[in-house]
Structure formats: structure tokens, C-alpha cells
Amino acid sequence: MLLIMGVTFYTSRVILAALGEIDFGIYSVVGGMALMFAFFSSSLSNATQRFLNIALGREDLEEASRVFSLSQASFFLLSLFVLLLAEVIGLWFIYNKLVIPVDRLDAALWVFHATVISLFFTVNGIVFNSVLVARENFQVYAYIGIFEALAKLAIALALSFTDSDRLKLYSSLYVGMTIVVQLFYAAYCICKYEECRIGFFWDKKLFTQLSSFIGWNTFGTAVWALNGQGMSMLMNTFFGVSVNAARGISSQVEQAINNFNTGFITATKPQVVKMFATGQYNPFVKLTFDSSRFSFFLMLALSLPVIFQRELILTIWLGEPPALASAFVFWALIFSLVNSLTNPLWNAIQAIGNLRSYIIIGGVVYSLAFPLSYVGLLWFHNPVLPLVILTIVRFIYVFVSLGILKKYIRLSITNYIGRVVGPIVYVVLPAGLGHYLLQTLYSPKGIVSLIFFGCISLAVTLSCIYIFGIKSDERLWVKTKIKLIIHL
Known part of the structure; x- marks a missing residue:
């Protein structure tokens, strides 16, 4: 993951230098807008993973095969519908709402069409990704992640050796890479897993269950998409593509760091679902709380x-x-820290399967961020304000999630505060103070001194986590692991 993050950061520098600030901003807002039509993709993935996890937890390969076949056929039909919908609505939005230089409109349209094609293959690849997660085969993800990082770097470097339109070339090569990756996932799963067999299958009862789960899940992710990419389009409307370039940079920093956390949460998800499906409710709650706490510590x-x-x-x-990249990075990371608390709670809700109350109440609360940001921009005209509002609303969303979870399982909010929020506060305060003092006493000037600062920073944070953030049995486990490593 560190290798991937390092390559990703360097790739972004090469791309920004090759495309320039304007084209980079165009790619961020137009490509992001096209991908917004994939807001339901996580819903499809979550639904497929849940039903596959339940079937595999019961060691019922026939049921897993039915889930796979029905999902694969449904996703193909849905991808065709999304392709049409994205082309109609997306083109209207580009021509009528986005602020794009006239001489780059043709390139922006090229980016949009390329991203929509990428979206088509991504949607059809969801079912294969779901199988890998349900099977807990994360090694393949790691190898493909390295390939994608190196492929993106190669694409970025190739831009420097062409006299053609670099934005068009970049989007075209990126689509090609996406297609190759998705085809590999499909071929790997079909060859390795018995349940992955292409063919038409219809089961009305299973389809109804999947549709219900996907429907409510989609509503929730639609709200997420509106407050994510919707904010970028809002910034574009008020400030133009230069601010989108800064937001695009902060998004890449946020995504690179979030990848570590996503891997951790994804690894716990199959176990959460299987625990609930087999009636292990106390371990289910414990794993949800512990993953919330460690998810935050990892992000911190x-x-x-x-x-x-x-x-x-x-x-x-x-x-x-x-300009403004620094401010955007700051608030993007603060948002990610808060958001790291919600992901394990969302996994727990999906394991339970009763999404209606969570989606409706949580969606209403979270959707407030968009109108509040619009009004805030009208009054204060500060491009950073939407991220501040988004972070505050997300923090409120954590406790709304807990209140809804309490309806379905024996969950104590007081217990959550004691086991999750309390240790986090005890870690954040000394770690934050330690970093403030470290920055005051030692100010790095170059990459070597920055790496040294990072090592000290990591030592300070891990020490605070070890002393204030984990329980005695967890501390004993850490000591045992350290001793094993030393004796190697």
C-alpha cells in the first residue's frame, strides 16, 4: 500500500504538469460527474457481497451460484440503462451548467464519453469483485492495485512524449487500463471459483430480496454521490475549473490515504456479515466497535x-x-477521519439487512450538506466552506447511525462512547499536541527531513495509541507480535 501511495502521488504530479491546471480541473469535474452515475455501483457490490457471504458462510455453493448468475445478468442490463442515462443527462449538464473554456469543450466531451465507457465495464465487473471480497481473496486485489498504480504512471509519463491533445489521450488510455483490469477479474474468478458461471438464471424470490436491498442501498449512495461529486459541481458553478483542480488534488490525497482504511474495513466485512447470519451477536457488536476504533487510529x-x-x-x-490545495487537503483529511467511524457502522447495518430506517433518516440528515453549502457559498463565497459543512454533517451522521443501529441489536450508545469515542479522544489530544510541538521544534525543508518528520510523527502517534487507545489484552497481543518479529 505504501508503494501504491508513493507511485500515485508521483503520478499525480506528472499528470498535473503534463495537462496543466485547466485541463486537470476539467478532467476532475467532468470525469467525476460521469462517475457520479455509478453512485449505485457500491449498492450492487454491497448487495452481492452480503448474499454471497451468507451463502458461503453456510457452505451452500449452489445458493452462491444462483446469487452470482442473477446478479451478473441484472448488472449487464442495468449497465446498458446507465450508459443511455449518463449520455443524455451528462451531455445536457456539460452544455448548460458546467463552466468550461470554449476551446476545451471538445476535449471535455471526449473525457465524458471515455469515462462513461469505463463506467460500463466497471458496473459489469462488480459481481466479480464481490466474489473476491466474499472469498476474502485480498491478495489478488493487492497485485492488481500495484499493476494499476504502475499503469497509471506509465500513462502519465507517455503524455510527455506526444504532441496530440493530452487530455484526450489520457482519458483514452485510462479507459483501456480499466477494461484490461475488469477483464482480468472476470477471467480469474471464472477459472478459480465454482460459483462463477456465466448464464441466465431467474429466481423471483431471490431477485425481490436483492432488489429491495439494492433499492434502499442505492438511495443512500445517491445522497453520498450528491454530497461528494455534487460539491465539486457546485464549486465549479461558483468558481470555475481552477478550484476544481485544487479539489482534485485534495481528493487524490484523501483517496490515497483512504485506500489503507478501505482495505482494513473490506477485510472485516465478510466476518461481520457471517457473525450476524450465524447469530453471533455479541462478537458482531464487538467487531463493529473495535473496527470503528482501529479504523480511526489507522487514518490518524x-x-x-x-x-x-x-x-x-x-x-x-x-x-x-x-491555490487553495492546502486548505482543501486539510479539510478532506478531517472529513476522512470522521468518515472512518461511519464505515464499520454501515457494514453492520448491511449485515442486518434492514436498511429502510437507516437510509431514510441518515439520508435526510446527510443531504442537508448540499443546500447548506449552496446557501453558505451565496453568503460567504468561500470555496472551502462546503468541505467544512460536509465534515460537520458527517459527524452528526455518526450518532444518527448509532441511534438507528440500536433499534435492531443490543447496542449501547454509552458503551460505544466508552469503547470507541473515549479512547479516540485520549489519543487525539496528546498526539495532536505532540505534533504541534514537533512542528515548532523541527521544521523540515526538503524530502529527507520530511521523511524524518514522518517517522517521528508515526512513532508519536503509535505511542499514543499504544498507551491510551487500546485495552490491556490488545496491548499484550502487540507485545507478543513484537517479540516474534524481534526473534525472527
Whole structure:
């Protein structure tokens, strides 16, 4: 993951230099807008994973095969519908709403069409990705992640050797890479797993269950998409593509760090579903709480050095970063820290399967961010304000999620505060103070001193987590692992 993150950061620098700030901003907002039509993709993935996990937990390969076949056929038909919908609505939005330089409109349309094609293959690949997660085969993900990072770097470097339109070339090569990756996932799963057999299958009862789960899940992810990519389009409407370039940079930093956390949460998800499906409710709650706590700690350890040295990192990384990139990175990472608490709760809700109350109430609360941001921009005209509002609303969303979870399982909010929020506060305060003092006493000037700062930062954060953030049995486990490593 560290290798992938390093390559990703360097790739972004090469791409920004090759495309320029305007084209980079166009790619961020137009490509992101096209991908917004994939807001339901996580719903499809979550539904397929849940039903596959239940079937595999019961060791029922025939049921798993039925889930796979029905999902695969349904996703193909849905991808055709999305292709048409994206082309109609997306083109209207580009021509009538987005602020794009006239001489780059043709390139923006090229980016949009290329991204829609990529979306088609991605949607059809969801079922194969779901199988890998349900089977807990994360090694393949790691290898493909390395391939994708290196392929993106190769694409970025190739831009420097062409006189053609670099934005068009970049989007075309990126689509090609996406198609290759999705075809590999399909071929691998078909060859390795018995339940992955292409063919038409119809089961009305199973389809109804999948549709219900997907429907409510889709509503929730639609709200997420509106408050994510919707914010980028809102910024474009008020400030143009230059601000989108800064937001695009912060999104890449956020995504690179989130990849660590996503891997951790994804690894716990099959176990959460299987525990609930087999009636292990106390371990289910314990794993949900513990994964919330460790998810936050992981994000904190990775985010603190970036937060305190973000301006130097952006300068080393990009040379001349877009204006406001530093402020966007700060709030993007604060948002990610808060969001790391919600992901395990969302996994628990999906394991239970009763999404209606969670989606309706949580969706209403979270959707407030968009209108509040619009009004805030009208009043204050500050491009960073939407991220601040989004972070505050997301924090409220954590406790709304807990209140809804309490309806379905024996979950104590007081217990959550004691086992999750309390240790987090005890870690954040000394770790934050330690980093403030470290920054005051030691100010890195170059990449070597920055790496040294990062090592000290990691040591400070891990020490605070070890002393204040984990329980005695967890501390004993850490000691045992350290002793084993030393004796190797």
C-alpha cells in the first residue's frame, strides 16, 4: 500500500504538469460527474457481497451460484440503462451548467464519453469483485492495485512524449487500463471459483430480496454521490475549473490515504456479515466497535504528518500546487477521519439487512450538506466552506447511525462512547499536541527531513495509541507480535 501511495502521488504530479491546471480541473469535474452515475455501483457490490457471504458462510455453493448468475445478468442490463442515462443527462449538464473554456469543450466531451465507457465495464465487473471480497481473496486485489498504480504512471509519463491533445489521450488510455483490469477479474474468478458461471438464471424470490436491498442501498449512495461529486459541481458553478483542480488534488490525497482504511474495513466485512447470519451477536457488536476504533487510529496515523506538513508535501509533490490545495487537503483529511467511524457502522447495518430506517433518516440528515453549502457559498463565497459543512454533517451522521443501529441489536450508545469515542479522544489530544510541538521544534525543508518528520510523527502517534487507545489484552497481543518479529 505504501508503494501504491508513493507511485500515485508521483503520478499525480506528472499528470498535473503534463495537462496543466485547466485541463486537470476539467478532467476532475467532468470525469467525476460521469462517475457520479455509478453512485449505485457500491449498492450492487454491497448487495452481492452480503448474499454471497451468507451463502458461503453456510457452505451452500449452489445458493452462491444462483446469487452470482442473477446478479451478473441484472448488472449487464442495468449497465446498458446507465450508459443511455449518463449520455443524455451528462451531455445536457456539460452544455448548460458546467463552466468550461470554449476551446476545451471538445476535449471535455471526449473525457465524458471515455469515462462513461469505463463506467460500463466497471458496473459489469462488480459481481466479480464481490466474489473476491466474499472469498476474502485480498491478495489478488493487492497485485492488481500495484499493476494499476504502475499503469497509471506509465500513462502519465507517455503524455510527455506526444504532441496530440493530452487530455484526450489520457482519458483514452485510462479507459483501456480499466477494461484490461475488469477483464482480468472476470477471467480469474471464472477459472478459480465454482460459483462463477456465466448464464441466465431467474429466481423471483431471490431477485425481490436483492432488489429491495439494492433499492434502499442505492438511495443512500445517491445522497453520498450528491454530497461528494455534487460539491465539486457546485464549486465549479461558483468558481470555475481552477478550484476544481485544487479539489482534485485534495481528493487524490484523501483517496490515497483512504485506500489503507478501505482495505482494513473490506477485510472485516465478510466476518461481520457471517457473525450476524450465524447469530453471533455479541462478537458482531464487538467487531463493529473495535473496527470503528482501529479504523480511526489507522487514518490518524497516516493523516497527522500530512496535515501538519501539507504545504511542504504539496510543494515537493507538485512543484507549484493549485491555490487553495492546502486548505482543501486539510479539510478532506478531517472529513476522512470522521468518515472512518461511519464505515464499520454501515457494514453492520448491511449485515442486518434492514436498511429502510437507516437510509431514510441518515439520508435526510446527510443531504442537508448540499443546500447548506449552496446557501453558505451565496453568503460567504468561500470555496472551502462546503468541505467544512460536509465534515460537520458527517459527524452528526455518526450518532444518527448509532441511534438507528440500536433499534435492531443490543447496542449501547454509552458503551460505544466508552469503547470507541473515549479512547479516540485520549489519543487525539496528546498526539495532536505532540505534533504541534514537533512542528515548532523541527521544521523540515526538503524530502529527507520530511521523511524524518514522518517517522517521528508515526512513532508519536503509535505511542499514543499504544498507551491510551487500546485495552490491556490488545496491548499484550502487540507485545507478543513484537517479540516474534524481534526473534525472527
